[in-house]
Amino acid sequence: MTSISRIPGGSSSDEIDLFALFQAIWQQKKIIIAATVVSGLVALGYVYAVTPEYQVTSVLRPAAINELDALNRSGVYTLPPSEALLKVGASLESYDSRLGFFRDNQELFTQFKRPGRTLEQSFEEFNRDSLKLVLPDPKKADSLSAFIALELNYPKGVDGVQILNGFVDYAVKAEREQIASDLKVIVNNRLTELKGKIDAARSSYEMGKEARIAKLQEADNLKRAQLQDELKALRQQLKVVRTDRMAQLTEAIGIAKSLGIQKPTTPSALGDSARMGDSSVMRTEINNQQIPLYFMGVEALEAERSALQQRKTDDFTEGRIAQIARELQLLQSNREVEVLKQRQNEDVFLSGVEPLRAEVVRLGNLSNLDISNLKLVSVDRKALEPMRPVKPQKALILALGVLLGAILGVLIVLIRHLLGTRRAQLSGVGSPVMTAKLSSEKGSGKVLQNDRS
Template sequence: MFQAIWQQKKIIISTTVLCGLVALGYAYLSTPEYQVSSVLRPAAINELDALNRSGVYTLPPSEALLKVGSSLESYDNRLAFFRDNQSLFSQFKRPGRTLEQSFEDFNRDSLKLILPDPKKADSLSAVIGLELRYPKGVDGVKILNGFVDYAINAEREQIAADLKVIVNNRLAELKGQIDAARSSYEMDKEARIATLIETDNIKRAQLQDELKALRQQLKVGRTDRMAQLSEAIGIARSLNIQKPTTPSALGDSGRTGEASGMRTEINNQQIPLYFMGTDALEAERAALQQRKTDDFTEGRIAQIARELQLLQSNREVEVLKQRQNEDLFLSGVEPLRAEIVRLGNLSNLDSSNMKLVSIDRKALEPMQPIKPKKALVILLGLLLGGMLGVLIVLVRYFVAIRQGAVQITTAPGVVDTWTGTATSGKALPNDKS
């Protein structure tokens, strides 16, 4: 077998050279394919300090990196960048295909995202890589760097939009709380005014009832006094007492001829009213009959009149109704107002300069293509050519041996077509040696 292979070495050499030439042509005539990559790392803590100190949106650097990675992986972002920069992707377009179909091929075969390994907790492994493979004539560096910037800007705009929505929702909530406090204040004020008015009405009614009762009491007392006076007048007339006197003086009035003197009487009993005499009693009764009102006889009536006069107007109610800026009297809203001012200042937060990630390595122009690898292609061509030549020789060898065996059994003395030697004698039908 090896002798046969050596004898047919020209076929092997020819096949090897032919395959080598084909590989050489492929290596130098096929379109080179290049690869560029970009690496992203978490941003420094101070880059996101202003956002995290806002108190409404928390974004650690590691989470910001994952958000940017999600933006880089987003189909919509890739398609939007493809649409916005069609001049950079002219070589990826195919006749008869839509823009989306051309992008599908590019997205599937050319762009690859490398995410950090979740099993590794080491911060050194927290990197995101993006690789782009592209044929010669395509500005892959511009495409990759442009897409990285596009994704970062898209995520930055999304964060700014989320922050704006959160701030607006928080402001609406705070304003709702202030409105609730204002409504509660209005209800409390109305309740306070109603309570004050009701208290004044109750007190006014009580005073008027007391005044009415006092006047009735005074009227009854005057009537009783007049009845007592009338009865005393009758008794005084029957006793012929016209002027005020005392029981002792009345007893001595019948005695005559006695020397005049001064008499002092000590008595702890009340002297009956008729001893005042008819003149005094009639005069008092006449005065009581002519009296129009009894108010001056009771000091409490004057006090009631004073209190009723004060109840005609409630100064506290008037002040409550005349308040202009009622927000000044709201209780518990100072922290809410301070929070509204603070959230309003967040609108001045410049998100355009927010650094979400650190671009550890930008895409650079490659020094050489990754495909085809000329030396490897030529070497494989020569190797496959040699293997093909050996295969051809072996096939011819086995075919020739089979044909030679047939010739030996049928025609003794013919020349061996493979070895070139003559055979003599008859061989056994199945003797292939």
């Protein structure tokens, strides 16, 4: 017997027999069975009343290296397979990507729409409760390679397989278009930069050519001015020489007239003619001294003076003047300047632009790179039609319903038994010795004797 409690100074003690308690539960087993059946029926009704919910999963893994080789060999855009997988994963998780797919395929989401809600509100519920991106746990090393999984929970009547596979294709296509757009912008920026360098080289060449022409023309002008100055000085010099010669001739003529020298003669011949008269003598004279000019005779001197007075120009007397005239004639046109000005395709003369032009051609060929078939990820597992719903779990719910019903029935029986025992104790307070044995027709528990000492 188990003593439950004692009242100090009192005259009674309460004791409960566990066997009687179990007997009471057994006697009222109908209540337990009824509660279990009712709870099971409620669970069964819930199972068949609630809309089944299914789950599909798609798993993505990094693409093969050769799939991205053409893009990586372009030299302007590098995309390893792992980074491509992360880009697609970011697109799958992107709110804008999900909303864009929701807007473009509203016929697939009719069951998610509710009256009085906007399109964005309906999408918010779908995005919050249905889609889930699963990433590998970095703390676990049991995965042989990186992956990204996308799970979709959807109610019965929704084509979840088409939604998930369509969204994966939509995200991959969107990321592929983004890569194509990025590649185009990068190539255009690089082409703009290269064309700017080529334009700078062309501008530098044009400035250099103009500077070269200016230097050549300046040198020609300087040379021409120097030759003209030399020619003017030579002519002035020749004029002075002619004038001096005429003065010498005039002086010599006066001396020759005073000596009566009409014909050219020598000092010896002049002395002999005075002594010998008209005798004809042939002489040979060797003299290292310069014979004065008047010995040329008046006739020769006057003839020379007359010729000098009638001379128009003295240029023929100086060979340098002819050379100057030749050089001035050559300076009339600079052939190098003419060739520089007559160049048609000046780009062929640009220096250091061959690598830039080759790069421009290479980048221009990148426009033929087919990005539409670029495989960013490998779809390791596509979403397939599920065999059974994930919610509700009928067996578990029925088991829980039955269990809860049994527990509820036991609690009802215990409460009734305790309440009956309590009423019996209250009715037996004050008698010196009381033995009570209660047998309830409704299945209440047996109460043991209560002795009061």
